[in-house]
Amino acid sequence: MMASSMDDVAKAIIAVDGAKVSFGAVKALDGVTLRVMPGECVGLVGHNGAGKSTIVSVINGGLTPHHGIVTSDGERQERYGINAARDRGVRCVFQELSLCPNLSIVENTRLVHRTLGGFGWRLRAAKIIEKSLDAVFPGHGIDSGRTVGDLSIAERQMVEIALAFSDAGTPARLVILDEPTSSLDASLARQMLDHVRRFIAAGGSVIFISHILHEILETADRIVVMKDGRVVAERPAHRFDHHGLVEAMGSVAKAETRQRPVCDQPAAPVILSHEAAGIPFTARTGEIIGLAGLAGHGQTELLLALHAARSGNWLPQGNPLVTFVAGDRRLNGVFELWSILRNFSIASLGDMSRRGLVLEAGEKTRGTAWKERIEIRTPDLNNRILSLSGGNQQKVLFARALATRAPIVLMDDPMRGVDVGTKQEVYAIIREEAAAGRTFIWYSTEMDEVCLCDRVYVFREGRITAELGGDAVDEANIISASFEGTA
Numbered sequence: 163m164m165a166s167s168m169d170d171v172a173k174a175i176i177a178v179d180g181a182k183v184s185f186g187a188v189k190a191l192d193g194v195t196l197r198v199m200p201g202e203c204v205g206l207v208g209h210n211g212a213g214k215s216t217i218v219s220v221i222n223g224g225l226t227p228h229h230g231i232v233t234s235d236g237e238r239q240e241r242y243g244i245n246a247a248r249d250r251g252v253r254c255v256f257q258e259l260s261l262c263p264n265l266s267i268v269e270n271t272r273l274v275h276r277t278l279g280g281f282g283w284r285l286r287a288a289k290i291i292e293k294s295l296d297a298v299f300p301g302h303g304i305d306s307g308r309t310v311g312d313l314s315i316a317e318r319q320m321v322e323i324a325l326a327f328s329d330a331g332t333p334a335r336l337v338i339l340d341e342p343t344s345s346l347d348a349s350l351a352r353q354m355l356d357h358v359r360r361f362i363a364a365g366g367s368v369i370f371i372s373h374i375l376h377e378i379l380e381t382a383d384r385i386v387v388m389k390d391g392r393v394v395a396e397r398p399a400h401r402f403d404h405h406g407l408v409e410a411m412g413s414v415a416k417a418e419t420r421q422r423p424v425c426d427q428p429a430a431p432v433i434l435s436h437e438a439a440g441i442p443f444t445a446r447t448g449e450i451i452g453l454a455g456l457a458g459h460g461q462t463e464l465l466l467a468l469h470a471a472r473s474g475n476w477l478p479q480g481n482p483l484v485t486f487v488a489g490d491r492r493l494n495g496v497f498e499l500w501s502i503l504r505n506f507s508i509a510s511l512g513d514m515s516r517r518g519l520v521l522e523a524g525e526k527t528r529g530t531a532w533k534e535r536i537e538i539r540t541p542d543l544n545n546r547i548l549s550l551s552g553g554n555q556q557k558v559l560f561a562r563a564l565a566t567r568a569p570i571v572l573m574d575d576p577m578r579g580v581d582v583g584t585k586q587e588v589y590a591i592i593r594e595e596a597a598a599g600r601t602f603i604w605y606s607t608e609m610d611e612v613c614l615c616d617r618v619y620v621f622r623e624g625r626i627t628a629e630l631g632g633d634a635v636d637e638a639n640i641i642s643a644s645f646e647g648t649a
């Protein structure tokens with residue numbers, strides 16, 4: 163080891179050296195070395211399945227590597243686990259939200275901070291979480307007495323983030339944020355990124371994982387790129403640009419194309435309409451319609467209402483009229499005990515069976531074709547769905563919906579956690595299918611995606627306040643309509 167490298171290990175809050183982790187035949191980590199210094203934000207990027215969440219589990223003490231050394235503040239950790247990590251000030255916001263849905267925010271705060279017992283703990287817990295919510299998301303409007311199960315996915319993500327930064331005696335020193343903004347709209351994401359910079363300026367450390375590269379480029383001090391279980395590039399953030407990062411991520415990341423499809427179909431028949439609050443909603447055959455506005459302002463409710471209204475409608479040959487890509491994959495999307503293949507094929511079993519029996523060869527052929535088309539990374543489609551990384555699970559849900567013959571596809575922020583390369587692939591598929599007559603209704607918290615749509619409805623406080631079409635679909639118009647509700 164070089165002298166500077168030894169110095170780094172001594173100063174690092176956490177240093178992992180040569181970590182190897184395998185799951186069966188899959189080498190999730192193949193000799194990863196990562197150090198986090200006080201007062202720095204390390205950006206961690208890489209394709210879906212690159213190993214980012216796995217190295218986070220090692221640092222968080224949730225997973226002991228088969229090989230490798232963990233050092234903290236210069237001390238080699240022989241028995242490093244979740245409790246040791248917590249005692250050293252390591253906090254983690256997981257990709258899959260981890261709060262107990264049947265408990266209130268205050269009760270969840272008590273669970274996270276084990277020392278928060280004794281007389282009057284409710285009041286103290288409420289103060290702790292409220293202080294942190296106010297610091298990270300000023301003006302959040304979340305009452306800490308609410309039950310977590312009643313919160314929107316964005317609100318749950320906000321509470322998880324605030325909990326990670328909260329202080330009940332042992333202050334957070336290293337906060338790991340694994341795709342923290344995936345359910346947040348641009349203004350909430352901004353608040354969180356600003357808080358990260360304040361935390362760093364005060365001497366804290368952050369590991370920040372995101373597929374939204376501009377967030378990484380503007381927030382991280384140093385960027386580490388992973389590919390297939392290895393670190394393949396590592397530089398100060400100012401020495402990367404967007405293109406350089408995409409290139410470093412490797413073959414999966416293809417060049418981005420940002421042009422919006424031109425769908426000039428005022429004459430196409432209306433396939434769906436709904437009397438929404440505010441401007442009425444309509445969708446025509448072959449249109450890609452975006453639902454925009456701040457997170458949780460009624461977009462998911464419209465998708466659910468459209469689904470409820472038309473889910474009983476079947477086309478000839480037993481195909482449904484609408485299909486749905488759920489936003490909250492753990493709650494509404496994934497069948498956790500099933501294989502990847504069965505999770506994929508469940509929505510189109512009608513097309514894969516004869517006289518009530520599923521034709522296994524046909525199911526496998528279709529599954530394999532989709533696996534290759536959007537690069538679902540697994541050695542075997544018969545593995546359990548939970549063996550996939552988060553982004554790869556999301557790809558399965560997407561493939562499940564697209565593999566049906568439903569002419570209307572409802573999508574509730576479907577690209578959550580999907581890597582940049584696959585996103586381009588999926589945008590191309592959506593465009594192709596829309597050109598062939600499929601209608602897409604697409605809620606997204608990412609402005610770039612909303613701007614790919616032919617027509618956009620902007621939501622504010624449960625109402626549709628603006629409808630933008632053609633050249634009017636741009637960031638400035640969407641932001642102005644989100645805040646002022648100008649049509």
Ligand SMILES: Nc1ncnc2c1ncn2[C@@H]1O[C@H](COP(=O)(O)OP(=O)(O)OP(=O)(O)O)[C@@H](O)[C@H]1O
Nearest residue numbers: 185190210211212213214215216549550551552553
């Ligand atoms: N419990 C498990 N069982 C089997 N394989 C697993 C398990 N957990 C992770 N893997 C595999 O390890 C590899 C690394 O996964 P990991 O979750 O670290 O990727 P990631 O970089 O975080 O991806 P994403 O961007 O999709 O979140 C993947 O190939 C994944 O399928």
